[in-house]
Amino acid sequence: MGLFDNIGAPAAAPQAFDKSVRTVDVVFASLPETLEQFRALPQSSLTDPFGTAALTVLALCFYPQDRELSLSMLDFLKGPQPLSPFEKQFIRDRFMDKDYVPRSYFKGSTPANNYAPQQPYTISVSSNPYSYQDEGYAKLYLQSGGADSPRPVTLRLAKDGKWYLWEQFLLPDIRQPDSSDPWA
Secondary structure, three states, rough: OOOOOOOOOOOOOOOOOOOOOOOEEEEOOOOOOOOOHHOOOOHHHHOHHHHHHHHHHHHHOOOOHHHHHHHHHHHHHHHOOOOHHHHHHHHHHHHOOOOOHHHHHEEEOOOHHHHHOOOOOOEEEEEOOOOOOOOEEEEEEEEOOOOOOEEEEEEOOOOOEEEEEEEEEOOOOOOOOHHHHHOO
């Protein structure tokens, strides 16, 4: 079966891009299981940095079950600059015994429920007053259910009008799921 046992189209299209300080909930009714389905999502037009940031979480969620698919999704999001060998190694190292970290960015995912996301699958992406301080870049923030502060994702606007993944800091340690924490 699939990543979270569902497959289909997202419930909402990405919002139009603007530079105001805001939080956008990117909602997926179900999740893709193939690169083709991933690329068919409305957010995969990459015209909205909030959608690109949310797709980064989806791509990372696939890593524990299908590394090549996850890396292909990330390469798609990176556009003209695919993942470097260093980035691939970093991602591999971060997944050692911590496959739950990307799931923690879905609303409702907490240590208490072992980071099981609620449906529909929702990822909140926020901007702040400094998100657009560098021309052509957007630094957006995602909140993990296992961390106290939001984690950044930087997107870069290319001349084709698309927002590509530039760098992500979504894989640092978070609180363990209660099921594997002897002190919980």
